[in-house]
Amino acid sequence: MLRTPLKFALLAGFGLSLAGALYAPPATARTQVAVGVSIGVPPPPPRYERVPGPRRGYVWAPGYWRWNAPAHRHVWVGGYWVRMRPGYHYRPAHWVRHGHDWRFRRGYWGR
Structure with a gap:
């Protein structure tokens, strides 16, 4: 039978090991992050x-078609307001088209 201090040390070591394995450091700030989906259906x-009408401090992001993989079809996502970033331009x-496939580019802020 393990003594209490030994149990605590083992439990603490396991917890630290698990936390270290699950920890992901925050990403550094970047102007553009590319996340894409590629499908063969236009x-x-x-x-x-x-x-x-205009809304102070915000930019209108127009709606777009999102690919719904489980349903195997496009789904419309309505437009929405995005908080303005001074010095940047919103790219919806x-x-x-990329060869025979279609690639989706998420909206982002660019210089």
Whole structure:
């Protein structure tokens, strides 16, 4: 039978090992982060959206088609407001043709 201090030391060591394995340091700030999805099905034409009037301190991000893998189809994501970043320009989400595939690019802030 293990004594209490030994149990505590083993438990603490296991906890520290687990925490070290699960820890991911924060990413450094970058202007652009590219996350993409590549599929062989082209997105439908964009839907018409009535853009609301200007909102101080925000930029309108237009809607886009998102790929829903379990349903094997595109799903419309309506436009939304994004807080403005001084000195940056918002680049909306969009699909890009790449050979026979289509790649999705998320919206991001660029210089």
